[in-house]
Amino acid sequence: MRRYGPAVLLALVGAAILRVSLLGDLYLRYVQAGLRPYLVVSGVVLVLLAAGAAVLVRTAVEQEVQGDDGDHADPGGHTHGPAGPRVAWFLTLPALALLLFPPPALGSYSAEREAAQRAQRGVGTFPALPAGNPLDLTLGEFGSRAVYDSDRSLTGRPVRLTGFVTRDDDRTWYVTRLLVSCCAADASTAKAEVRGADAPPVDTWVTVTGTWHPEGEPGSDAAWPPALDATSVQRVRQPDNPYEKR
Template identity: 70%
Template sequence: MRRYGSALLLVLVGAAILRISLLSELYLRYVQAGLRPYLVVSGVVLVGLGVLAVVVRGKSYDDDEHAGDDGEHGHGHGHEHGHAHHGPRGAWLLALPALALLLFPPPALGSYSASREAAQVAAQGVGAFPALPAGDPVELTLAQFSSRAMYDSGRSLKGRTVRMTGFVTHGDDGTWYLTRLLVSCCAADATTSKVEIRGADAPVTDTWVTVTGTWHPKGKLGTDAAWPPVLDAGSVKTVREPADPYEQR
């Protein structure tokens, strides 16, 4: 069985990639949607290489057996050559990450990752933003809301009801935040966007919620005092984690 170990490892890794990218949308926990075709192709190639390796090694083994049947000396030499060299037994441990991804895909990044990042306000000039769409509540991402709350000299959020979705994180002083991770390429480059929620009881950490409310002005525009922006909540509704848990930069 060890003869086929590396080949089976290729098949396992390829199957795991296909499971999260072709048979489900779990890949969105790790990379952007645009990378799906590359994941599918990678999975197919790995599975194909693994199957090919099994076929080639099986044929090579059969050839060695037939060569050994030609004579006692040939059998002894073929047996020694065919079976004396094996990889280290610990190499099978390499299969564990592939099995874990295949059977128990890790969840998307959440409150722990968000809390590891220090508060950083991007250098951005204050200026007027385009008007928001008509009608309330207006759907916004956390990044859109934060940008307008912190840098919009036209105060386009004033008097408007907005609705946003994210997961819950807690501060050290009893405050809680609606939080979302922003990615450019994959989960490895994720940064945090969060909005302080006031006027509503805090749900459990990592609970996904949709919050509807109004902007609460805070601090001077364009300064650290304006971060994180604040929303006075009118309603907080628990929702399922979206298929794509990240916002795009």
């Protein structure tokens, strides 16, 4: 059985990739939607490589049975050949975990680990807001306008934001979303402080409706994070794609 170790490992990894990318939307927990075709191709290639490796091993075993030269044990009891090092079997554990128990999307723990670091975009004007009452905005859009818009176009406009709940040690709570450019590894945080409403449990997904609460001068540290005077907080299910595109 050890001889088939590399083939089994390749098959498990390939099956795990196909499990999250081909049989549903689980891949959106880890990468952007546009990368799905590459995941599917990678999974198929790994499964085909596993099949090829298994065929090669089987051929070698049949040749040994027929009397051809094969693997031999050396005097020290070590074997050499296609089986590979035993430690490689430990690589099956993460593959099995991804296949059977896909990890959840990043949540409050990842958001809290990021320091309040923001790109130096500079203060300026933004395009006119679209119609809508309340206006549906992403956390990234809301944060950019609230912090950097010199015209303060959000003033008095009811907005609706969707994200998961995070908290500070002082019980201040936020509606939060993780922004990604490519995959979960490059995630950054966008959030808005929610005022005037009780906090649901951490990591609960909510839709918060309210109006922007201006603080500080545009572009200043006092303007971050932006605040929202809530009129309603509704619990919602986690969206298929839990991330916003940066």
